Amino acid sequence: MCFKRGKFIFCAVAMLVVLASSIAIEKVSAKETFQKNESMDYSVVIDAGHGGIDPGSIGYKTKVKESDVNLAVAKKLEKRLLEMGFRVVMTREDENGLYGLSTTNYKKRDMQKRKDIINEARPDIVVSVHMNSYVRHNLRGAQVFYDKNSTSGEALALSIQDQFASKLEKSDKGIAIGDYYMLKCAPSASVIAECGFLSNEEDEKLLISPEYQDKIAECIFLGIVNFFNQD
Template identity: 30%
Template sequence: NKKYTILIDPGHGGNDKGTIANDKITFEKDITLKVGALVAQKLTKQKDVQVIISRNEDKYVSLADRAKLANEQGVDALVSIHLNGQTGGTDAFGLETYYTKEKNDGSYELAKQIQETITSYIDVRDRGVKSERFQVLLQSKMPAVLIECGFLSNDEEAKKLKDEAYQESLAEGIAQGILTYLDTNSKK
């Protein structure tokens, strides 16, 4: 049986806090770390899946190093976990998954599968799948996606994102999306 290796990449860390909620004490870097650890935990339960995590503590890791780690380890997929922020506003909410159309390697299929699975697991506005030239997506040599799990700039969504039960369901949706993708796109 083929073994798969997945890189889970919790966004930001260390002095790079990422998006900061309106309460000024809730940081993107802390929630992505929690959700990433939960996803890793769920995937590791599968006997044919190995997980590498780009950071398992509150430390800074550059975007180049995240992509480099994925390339050096020859992982089958990279899944980057982020939270969104709206500049100068609070009304945007929902979840979206990015791939880059520069790469025709299954990134779109992975993004679509993750987006569909998460939105069936949790009650969240489906903002769809989008293409963007994010560095970590462009520099990695395998299917790679970046999930914006919700807007910390929206108070209602920030409240959800801080909730442990919500983080758990979110992680379950991400993990199941990855597993379904591997099932349907496995290199026989």
């Protein structure tokens, strides 16, 4: 009885060791796959939402501008994608909006310009980066939106949301359909990543930190890589 029990414990320990080593091997091979695919021959438009006189939402406590947080995350994402061999086009690379000098009717011209950039780039995918906001301050977490008529958009949204759910706080709510201009600019798989709520104090604290911004960029990046690896 005693012996058997000892044997059972030994077996359990041995199984744990095998399990642990197979997890370690899996991790290494995932990393190797990324390195092998050094030149991912796909093009991505990264759209940092808002800019210029349009700050987007405003941080609840710090009054940070959403447009600045969007740009910070977009640039971190751009860096990761370029390192992996993707072709990347940014709709904006500084704090300015895309409406030109006049501010009359600026929103319409800003959006049109983003659409023009996307259509000129003819990308495989479009990722619009935004931070969310809500009148009540309790809502938290990241969520990806897609157009209801786009199955590729839905697949990309799912792939990014998977990463959000496992790596970001309070982000397991699933993807959502959104009726947004940026999702209808081109036939490319298009998503809007709302990366957290600037109207929530805890989310805001995370969203303004470069470390968390990098984590968001990593999630979107891995979501994109997994999306292309599904094909």
